[in-house]
Amino acid sequence: MKVFVIGKGGVGKTTCSSAIAIGLSERYKTIIASLDPAHNLGDVLMTKLGNKPKKVVNNLYAIEADIDFFAMKYLKELEKSLKNVYRYLSVINLEKYFEILRYSPGIEEFSVLEAIKEVIRSNFSAFVFDTPPTGLTLRILTTPKTTLIWLKKLIELRRMILDRRSAIEKIQGKILFKIEDEKIEIPTRENDDAVIKELIKYKNEIEEIQKIFTDKDTYVIGVLNPDKLSFLEMKRAKDVLDKLDIELKMIIVNKVSGDVSLSEIKREFETNVRLVKLRDREIRGIQNLRELYDEIEGIR
Amino acid sequence: MWRNIFNFFKGFTESFKHQSTEYIEFELRELENAFAILILGSLIGLPSPPTPIALKILPHMQREIYVMQSRVSDDDIFGEILGLFDIG
Numbered sequence: 166m167k168v169f170v171i172g173k174g175g176v177g178k179t180t181c182s183s184a185i186a187i188g189l190s191e192r193y194k195t196i197i198a199s200l201d202p203a204h205n206l207g208d209v210l211m212t213k214l215g216n217k218p219k220k221v222v223n224n225l226y227a228i229e230a231d232i233d234f235f236a237m238k239y240l241k242e243l244e245k246s247l248k249n250v251y252r253y254l255s256v257i258n259l260e261k262y263f264e265i266l267r268y269s270p271g272i273e274e275f276s277v278l279e280a281i282k283e284v285i286r287s288n289f290s291a292f293v294f295d296t297p298p299t300g301l302t303l304r305i306l307t308t309p310k311t312t313l314i315w316l317k318k319l320i321e322l323r324r325m326i327l328d329r330r331s332a333i334e335k336i337q338g339k340i341l342f343k344i345e346d347e348k349i350e351i352p353t354r355e356n357d358d359a360v361i362k363e364l365i366k367y368k369n370e371i372e373e374i375q376k377i378f379t380d381k382d383t384y385v386i387g388v389l390n391p392d393k394l395s396f397l398e399m400k401r402a403k404d405v406l407d408k409l410d411i412e413l414k415m416i417i418v419n420k421v422s423g424d425v426s427l428s429e430i431k432r433e434f435e436t437n438v439r440l441v442k443l444r445d446r447e448i449r450g451i452q453n454l455r456e457l458y459d460e461i462e463g464i465r
Numbered sequence: 466m467w468r469n470i471f472n473f474f475k476g477f478t479e480s481f482k483h484q485s486t487e488y489i490e491f492e493l494r495e496l497e498n499a500f501a502i503l504i505l506g507s508l509i510g511l512p513s514p515p516t517p518i519a520l521k522i523l524p525h526m527q528r529e530i531y532v533m534q535s536r537v538s539d540d541d542i543f544g545e546i547l548g549l550f551d552i553g
Contacts (some may be wrong), residue, residue: 242519266501273497308515329493333486342528351528359525367521447535 166193166291167290167377171402172388173395174298177419181388181441181461182295182450183209187451188458190225193291197227198284200277200305201297204229211450218287222451228284235283236276255371273301274308278374285377303405310409316368325362327353331368351450361383376413386415396433417441417461494532501526501533 166189170182179199180251183206187199196218199206206229207214210221216231277297285292296302330353334340340351340460352358355365377383389395403413416434418425418441441460448457504522507513 243517275515275517312515312518315518317515319500319503320517322496322503325494326500327494329489329496333491334488337483342531344527344531349528360522362519363521363525367518372466428523 166382166384167380167387168283168291168293169296169298169302169378170294170385170386170388171299171302173390173398174248174323174390176390176395176440179205179209180389180457181296181417181419182206182247182293184448184454184457184461185290185386186227186291186293187454188227189460190223192386194224195226195293196287196289197225198227198280199227199295200232200280201295203297204231206295209405209449209454216378226289226336230277230280230284231392232273232276232280234271235280238278239276240272249284271308274305277305278308279303280365281377282374286305299402301400306378306409306411308406309371312371313368313375316364316371320361320364320368321365324355327355327358327361378409383411384414385411386417387413388419390418390420391418391422396430400433412436415439494536495527495533498523498536504531505533 166186168182168189170178170185172178179201182197182418186195191194197206197210197331199214201391206227212221214227214229216228216234218226218228221227237252266374281294284294296305304342324435330351334353341348342351342427343349355361378385387399394450399416406413413434413436414438416430417439419441420431421440422443425440427440428437441457447455482537502509503528504519505512505518513519
């Protein structure tokens with residue numbers, strides 16, 4: 166089971182996701198991962214966390230994913246494949262030239278996806294993700310879909326190229342491409358073409374990531390406060406999720422102090438709604454979070 | 466003399482082969498050019514694909530980059546099209 170807790174900054178995502186993780190850990194071996202670059206999961210669970218899973222209580226482990234670490238890890242993989250091709254550059258210390266890739270647009274989203282993949286690969290039955298504020302989270306969730314659109318189009322175009330090459334080869338024999346004094350044989354079949362092989366391999370990887378968000382056992386839970394701003398932001402988030410075929414399975418209205426119209430929220434989001442009352446003290450530590458879970462319960 | 470006849474027929478066959486694939490070759494070059502522009506379009510201000518796609522396939526794109534470059538600097542594309550349809 167995978168749970169993604171989303172919402173506007175400051176609505177109580179970390180508190181709610183921690184409570185959910187504690188509740189789930191009574192039935193499953195559970196890990197909670199903070200994907201927010203400004204972590205405060207350790208503060209809520211009242212323990213020091215790092216980039217490696219740490220046991221918090223019985224069946225519950227927690228990690229504050231270091232996004233920079235995953236960005237560097239991700240880029241190391243790319244660097245390795247680039248190094249193979251541009252081997253001659255290694256004599257002048259290639260690494261420093263590729264460091265700039267860390268700042269390429271989109272790398273942050275891919276690094277977070279890499280972190281999610283890594284956590285899900287670990288040996289747990291339930292995964293709870295405390296996400297960054299809505300804007301970045303939506304960009305992360307959108308990334309696999311837009312990447313797949315590109316990949317599908319590029320694969321289609323590449324197949325047309327290979328098709329034309331193969332037609333020419335049938336009449337003229339092998340197609341040789343001359344660069345300066347070197348003659349290179351041009352691939353005409355999918356099995357020989359490194360470009361299409363890379364594209365297909367990457368498409369499979371991205372489809373796997375996309376599946377994480379659209380799986381039946383994935384719960385995307387929205388947290389909002391009983392105020393107009395977080396309500397409107399969640400409405401916009403739901404519109405984006407709908408376009409991505411990601412189901413918002415629950416709404417938690419956190420810090421409720423007066424009367425809140427449950428029916429309006431239910432009607433707007435067409436999903437389960439839980440109300441969590443505003444406490445007169447901060448909710449931190451296992452015991453307090455366990456009590457909070459009783460109000461949220463419904464994820465099984 | 467036999468050698469000349471052989472060369473004549475060889476040339477004749479080659480020319481026939483070339484003519485029959487001329488259109489496909491033109492189309493292929495344009496497709497390869499379009500492919501390279503989609504991947505490297507950011508260099509001329511076009512929106513680029515997600516960075517990892519370009520990074521993953523760029524090392525294998527010598528041919529497409531070469532074609533793109535020659536389409537921009539060396540090739541007479543309009544002349545090629547006119548020739549293709551026997552105009553002029």
